[in-house]
Amino acid sequence: MRNIKNNNKGTHSVPLLLMGDAWHLTIILYRYLGFMNDPLSELFAVIVDRREHPQESSYTCKLFAGGDNKILKKIGEESAEVVMACKDADPDAIASEVADLFYHTLVAIAHHHVDLQLVYDKLAQRR
Numbered sequence: 001m002r003n004i005k006n007n008n009k010g011t012h013s014v015p016l017l018l019m020g021d022a023w024h025l026t027i028i029l030y031r032y033l034g035f036m037n038d039p040l041s042e043l044f045a046v047i048v049d050r051r052e053h054p055q056e057s058s059y060t061c062k063l064f065a066g067g068d069n070k071i072l073k074k075i076g077e078e079s080a081e082v083v084m085a086c087k088d089a090d091p092d093a094i095a096s097e098v099a100d101l102f103y104h105t106l107v108a109i110a111h112h113h114v115d116l117q118l119v120y121d122k123l124a125q126r127r
């Protein structure tokens with residue numbers, strides 16, 4: 001079996017290196033497929049695109065234009081609406097208000113140039 005010299009970690013066999021590549025490819029593929037199935041990541045990508053390419057008719061762009069004052073006021077309002085929907089024990093209203101809150105929170109983190117992946121990483125660290 002042919003051995004390849006690795007500067008840092010001694011010697012590795014070719015099959016071992018190929019297995020390593022396959023593993024990395026699997027991780028990349030998993031993340032890509034995860035992104036495709038993750039509505040929050042998809043929405044966040046659209047929001048970041050609106051930040052980078054402002055459009056006249058976009059509600060998201062109006063929020064960005066209003067800055068923290070506008071965005072954080074909306075987060076306050078939407079949080080209160082989540083609380084009220086929970087108090088009313090109305091599942092559909094709760095889901096709808098949480099969706100609004102998620103959206104405005106994504107706008108806030110995009111406004112502060114925080115990547116959604118960083119939030120996911122924080123959650124993963126807590127597992």
Ligand SMILES: N=c1c2ncn([C@@H]3O[C@H](COP(=O)(O)OP(=O)(O)OP(=O)(O)O)[C@@H](O)[C@H]3O)c2ncn1[C@@H]1O[C@H](COP(=O)(O)O)[C@@H](O)[C@H]1O
Pocket residue numbers: 043046047050057058059060061074099100103
């Ligand atoms: N997911 C959302 C989303 N969720 C909630 N909202 C908006 O958030 C607002 C909720 O606040 P309110 O109920 O208080 O309604 P409002 O009176 O219109 O709001 P204000 O004028 O008080 O700010 C509504 O205008 C909703 O349309 C959203 N607006 C946009 N998106 C998505 O964001 C992406 C970009 O959208 P545009 O920026 O519009 O192109 C698209 O994928 C959209 O589907």
